[in-house]
Amino acid sequence: MRWSKVWTVARIDLHRLFISKDYWVPMVILGGIFFVFIPWVLLGVVTRPQSLQIVQQIGEVLTSLPGAASDVVQGETPQARAAYSLAVFLLAPVAIVVPLTISSAVGAQAIVGERERGIGEFLAHSPLQIKEIYAGKLLASAIPGYAATLVGFTLYSFIVNLRAGPLVGHWFFPTTGWWLLILWVVPPFLLVALSIIVRLSARVQSTAAAQQAASLISLPIIMASYVASSGFVLDPTLAALIVGSGAWILAIWGVMSGAKAINRERLLGVGTEA
Amino acid sequence: MTPKMTEGIHLRGVSRSFGKIRAVSDLTIDVPNGSVAVLLGPNGAGKTTTVRLITGSLRADAGTIQVHGLDPIADGDAIRQRCGVVPPKPALYDRLTGRNNLEYSAMIWDAPPEAIDEAAARFGIDHALHLKVAGYSTGMRTRLALARAVLHDPDILLLDEPTAGLDPESARAVLDLIRELAGSGRTVIMATHLLHEAEGIADQVILMGAGNARAAGHPLELAARYMKDPVVIIDAENRDRLKDLDTREGVVSTSWNGALHVTIESLEILPDMVASLVTDGVRLTRIEPMAATLEHLYFEMQRQLGEIPPPQVTK
Numbered sequence: 001m002r003w004s005k006v007w008t009v010a011r012i013d014l015h016r017l018f019i020s021k022d023y024w025v026p027m028v029i030l031g032g033i034f035f036v037f038i039p040w041v042l043l044g045v046v047t048r049p050q051s052l053q054i055v056q057q058i059g060e061v062l063t064s065l066p067g068a069a070s071d072v073v074q075g076e077t078p079q080a081r082a083a084y085s086l087a088v089f090l091l092a093p094v095a096i097v098v099p100l101t102i103s104s105a106v107g108a109q110a111i112v113g114e115r116e117r118g119i120g121e122f123l124a125h126s127p128l129q130i131k132e133i134y135a136g137k138l139l140a141s142a143i144p145g146y147a148a149t150l151v152g153f154t155l156y157s158f159i160v161n162l163r164a165g166p167l168v169g170h171w172f173f174p175t176t177g178w179w180l181l182i183l184w185v186v187p188p189f190l191l192v193a194l195s196i197i198v199r200l201s202a203r204v205q206s207t208a209a210a211q212q213a214a215s216l217i218s219l220p221i222i223m224a225s226y227v228a229s230s231g232f233v234l235d236p237t238l239a240a241l242i243v244g245s246g247a248w249i250l251a252i253w254g255v256m257s258g259a260k261a262i263n264r265e266r267l268l269g270v271g272t273e274a
Numbered sequence: 275m276t277p278k279m280t281e282g283i284h285l286r287g288v289s290r291s292f293g294k295i296r297a298v299s300d301l302t303i304d305v306p307n308g309s310v311a312v313l314l315g316p317n318g319a320g321k322t323t324t325v326r327l328i329t330g331s332l333r334a335d336a337g338t339i340q341v342h343g344l345d346p347i348a349d350g351d352a353i354r355q356r357c358g359v360v361p362p363k364p365a366l367y368d369r370l371t372g373r374n375n376l377e378y379s380a381m382i383w384d385a386p387p388e389a390i391d392e393a394a395a396r397f398g399i400d401h402a403l404h405l406k407v408a409g410y411s412t413g414m415r416t417r418l419a420l421a422r423a424v425l426h427d428p429d430i431l432l433l434d435e436p437t438a439g440l441d442p443e444s445a446r447a448v449l450d451l452i453r454e455l456a457g458s459g460r461t462v463i464m465a466t467h468l469l470h471e472a473e474g475i476a477d478q479v480i481l482m483g484a485g486n487a488r489a490a491g492h493p494l495e496l497a498a499r500y501m502k503d504p505v506v507i508i509d510a511e512n513r514d515r516l517k518d519l520d521t522r523e524g525v526v527s528t529s530w531n532g533a534l535h536v537t538i539e540s541l542e543i544l545p546d547m548v549a550s551l552v553t554d555g556v557r558l559t560r561i562e563p564m565a566a567t568l569e570h571l572y573f574e575m576q577r578q579l580g581e582i583p584p585p586q587v588t589k
Binding site for chain 1: 292333350351352354355357359361363364365367368369370374378381382383432
């Protein structure tokens, strides 16, 4: 496989996305809602002096957790501990919802969209190997979602530290668990989903069908990631390492086997009836 | 004489079906290096499938294909590197500029960057390279697709309906450019259902029907084979006096198409026939031996070989 060709395929798609406002404006809005707006509002509510009732409720939830989990939570006051818990534990699934939503929208169109636009014929007659086309499409689907996550994560870190940092007594975010979540857990979950979605994109007959299928794939993966990220409450480091390792194994298998779903006949649109 | 299989493009008994539809059936064609072959036939004759089989984008169900001595399935990447293809739809990235389209193609085919401006200038699209392709006219799109196809200086050009949707002026310009490319020694296969496009370009016309080559050869060779009897166009002020022309000796048949098209056994009978018409009081306005155009040839071949059937459907 020639990586320069893989990057060329990815570059074409990324270039098209970059100049398409109808794609990146909703992407920015989505990232903004999950990484900026919701945390800003929720942390704002919790850190308000009038929010004692909410703080008490969160505090009760925390007392029901095992000792190891309670020990992780930082802050001297109930309000500080509530803000810390909200920022570190409750909003963790956001980190997977955003990249998956963004990337699955691109991945769903990866093959069927090209076919509908007639580009499939161009790719089929090109000297690009099928593996290179597949890897390029996968990369072009993964990059926007993951890039949005990294940018969102940076903004989220600032918001958390600005809102909750003064109560906890210092800037505490990102925690080790979040670093692991972003760098170790999110990428393989994203690749698992995309390896399935791009595979489906080669098999379905229309972009609409591909979008439907992508939604079906994303939902269980979001749920799985939610369960996984909830595990960080008990032991952030170990849980992330275990979950991430499992996801990486699945991702590598999914990516390696995914290329087999694509062939030149499917790019031309004559092999989709199978 | 059997051509050397390491040269040119050779299909032997090639078949390909899609479900129950047999798109190409036992197709055998030979296209020597540096020649222009025109695949001529109605929609559904198997022209596009043949182009796709040659690049290895489609796999044949049966038969063998050799492209410059290479097998499109085993050596597909090498063949596609040497091919320039213009598909029926130009297949361009609409949201990108013309230059972006050519730049990315140059990267895919490892063409030098300077080839971009050369190819664009050659097809008269250089002035619009900075514009988004979405704003291009159909003619500009075709020119860009042609420029893209020759960027990497391919040995083989596969043009599938390259003038589809073009106005006559643009179509003529595109055909002139194809003539120029053919003149530079490239092997060109052009699929079309437009007869006049093949005129003056083709070294070989391959008449396709139901996925099969029903006849093939140089247009003159085919004319000699299928148009043995010359045709003369005759018209007169008093046309009604021409009605019984087909009863005269040496006249094979007559048909009206604006004027009377008279098929005769030999041009040698023409002076006597004209003299006798004048004697009979026919006031002639036109007597013109007709040059055999590809259109006449096509319909004559069709008449002799039978109607070209639609694609075969197996039970």
